[in-house]
Amino acid sequence: xxxxxxxxxxxxxxxxxxxxxxxxxxxxxxxxxxxxxxxxxxxxxxxxxxxxxxxxxxxxxxxxxxxxxxxxxxxxxxxxxxxxxxxxxxxxxxxxxxxxxxxxxxxxxxxxxxxxxxxxxxxxxxxxxxxxxxxxxxxxxxxxxxxxxxxxxxxxxxxxxxxxxxxxxxxxxxxxxxxxxxxxxxxxxxxxxxxxxxxxxxxxxxxxxxxxxxxxxxxxxxxxxxxxxxxxxxxxx
Amino acid sequence: xxxxxxxxxxxxxxxxxxxxxxxxxxxxxxxxxxxxxxxxxxxxxxxxxxxxxxxxxxxxxxxxxxxxxxxxxxxxxxxxxxxxxxxxxxxxxxxxxxxxxxxxxxxxxxxxxxxxxxxxxxxxxxxxxxxxxxxxxxxxxxxxxxxxxxxxxxxxxxxxxxxxxxxxxxxxxxxxxxxxxxxxxxxxxxxxxxxxxxxxxxxxxxxxxxxxxxxxxxxxxxxxxxxxxxxxxxxxx
DNA sequence: GAGTGGTCTAGACCACATG
DNA sequence: ATGTGGTCTAGACCACTCG
Numbered sequence: 001x002x003x004x005x006x007x008x009x010x011x012x013x014x015x016x017x018x019x020x021x022x023x024x025x026x027x028x029x030x031x032x033x034x035x036x037x038x039x040x041x042x043x044x045x046x047x048x049x050x051x052x053x054x055x056x057x058x059x060x061x062x063x064x065x066x067x068x069x070x071x072x073x074x075x076x077x078x079x080x081x082x083x084x085x086x087x088x089x090x091x092x093x094x095x096x097x098x099x100x101x102x103x104x105x106x107x108x109x110x111x112x113x114x115x116x117x118x119x120x121x122x123x124x125x126x127x128x129x130x131x132x133x134x135x136x137x138x139x140x141x142x143x144x145x146x147x148x149x150x151x152x153x154x155x156x157x158x159x160x161x162x163x164x165x166x167x168x169x170x171x172x173x174x175x176x177x178x179x180x181x182x183x184x185x186x187x188x189x190x191x192x193x194x195x196x197x198x199x200x201x202x203x204x205x206x207x208x209x210x211x212x213x214x215x216x217x218x219x220x221x222x223x224x225x226x227x228x229x230x231x232x233x234x235x236x237x
Numbered sequence: 238x239x240x241x242x243x244x245x246x247x248x249x250x251x252x253x254x255x256x257x258x259x260x261x262x263x264x265x266x267x268x269x270x271x272x273x274x275x276x277x278x279x280x281x282x283x284x285x286x287x288x289x290x291x292x293x294x295x296x297x298x299x300x301x302x303x304x305x306x307x308x309x310x311x312x313x314x315x316x317x318x319x320x321x322x323x324x325x326x327x328x329x330x331x332x333x334x335x336x337x338x339x340x341x342x343x344x345x346x347x348x349x350x351x352x353x354x355x356x357x358x359x360x361x362x363x364x365x366x367x368x369x370x371x372x373x374x375x376x377x378x379x380x381x382x383x384x385x386x387x388x389x390x391x392x393x394x395x396x397x398x399x400x401x402x403x404x405x406x407x408x409x410x411x412x413x414x415x416x417x418x419x420x421x422x423x424x425x426x427x428x429x430x431x432x433x434x435x436x437x438x439x440x441x442x443x444x445x446x447x448x449x450x451x452x453x454x455x456x457x458x459x460x461x462x463x464x465x466x467x468x469x470x471x472x473x474x
Numbered sequence: 475g476a477g478t479g480g481t482c483t484a485g486a487c488c489a490c491a492t493g
Numbered sequence: 494a495t496g497t498g499g500t501c502t503a504g505a506c507c508a509c510t511c512g
Binding site: 240241242276277278279280283297298299300 | 480481482483484485489490491492
């Protein structure tokens with residue numbers, strides 16, 4: 001399962017992060033890379049496309065692929081959504097507390113569902129504690145017709161690992177919506193927030209590769225600790 | 238300047254939004270589309286890649302390209318950053334008020350610059366009023382060595398239009414950082430917010446195609462009106 | 475003019491889904 | 494067995510940059 005353009009992508013990421021290719025310099029040309037990796041130019045270009053998407057390089061026509069990475073004006077990291085995903089990259093002494101685990105249905109108003117829909121689901125509420133501070137409340141609704149049962153041990157560990165490694169479900173795509181809302185009384189208590197605090201609500205819907213609806217999520221983040229960074233290219237469409 | 242894969246992309250977007258291809262159904266196969274548009278399959282695939290990126294379709298191996306768009310569980314719109322970009326898509330009775338326009342240097346602490354750097358820039362502060370409500374304060378610092386002068390008329394209209402159409406500058410790429418912070422006294426007054434309000438700060442850096450640093454921006458959004466939606470595919474890298 | 479990235483092609487083989 | 498998308502190739506022509 002080793003796709004060539006992914007191998008090239010990973011190798012280039014490694015060489016950039018290890019500064020074998022330094023920021024401010026140009027990568028070898030596409031033809032040179034093709035020769036280097038024994039690949040066609042289009043395949044190299046696929047790898048470079050991934051580097052572009054993730055903010056590692058910027059391409060300049062007629063000149064080459066400029067390494068960005070550690071540019072002095074660049075913001076720290078690209079494409080991460082809050083601490084939940086930060087945890088997996090850095091060591092942050094993260095703890096997870098399972099607060100609730102029960103059978104219910106997906107709350108209709110929260111996710112803009114039609115009034116008459118009843119979607120049976122396992123409700124999991126978890127508190128994410130980073131460096132001793134309660135930072136995030138994850139509220140997950142996992143549809144029962146896809147995942148019949150979820151144990152406390154699985155909730156404590158990782159839902160995604162359970163889905164992918166044990167159940168062999170393949171995550172496909174999803175959408176997320178970020179808004180800032182006043183904290184509810186319950187959220188204030190759990191996150192130990194002062195009165196009139198705001199939280200960042202990240203609502204998400206996740207589908208499997210085969211388009212099956214899997215999961216609804218609302219993550220409640222302490223607003224003062226929330227950060228989202230995005231790298232964008234000018235879209236010419 | 239009509240790139241084939243863009244033409245195909247635009248045509249497919251049109252047909253999806255006009256429901257000639259309805260959500261829940263599959264697009265014609267890649268081979269059929271190639272024949273339809275008189276293009277090679279790889280070119281069609283480039284167009285489909287754009288549709289994928291923008292959340293219009295989901296591809297399933299062995300089956301086809303599933304149209305999403307108006308799926309009943311999908312969130313409304315993908316890839317937009319708040320009202321600033323919403324305005325350009327919908328008619329929203331938007332007004333812009335130029336509050337300040339002056340020569341300064343880019344504030345060092347705000348954008349994590351090194352202490353000894355002095356970047357001369359034109360500072361523009363603008364208030365965005367949507368449907369009579371003051372929603373966003375845009376603070377732009379446009380580097381003087383790239384754009385020597387900006388008139389009030391230009392600030393009132395659109396900086397980007399001026400950069401691209403009049404000065405023929407090509408926007409390349411940028412990064413954005415979203416955080417939630419307490420409103421300053423000045424922001425509270427301008428946005429007419431109650432005490433102890435929070436705002437969403439979107440800090441951005443914009444580069445030109447040739448990698449020249451163009452602009453620093455901090456947009457201050459009313460937190461209760463801010464929304465950001467993202468479509469994500471499972472990344473297999 | 476030589477080198478670069480941007481686009482496009484016509485073919486090939488594979489893994490997967492479906493009947 | 495057929496059709497689908499996923500990957501890869503070897504070549505072509507273009508627009509751009511730079512000496």
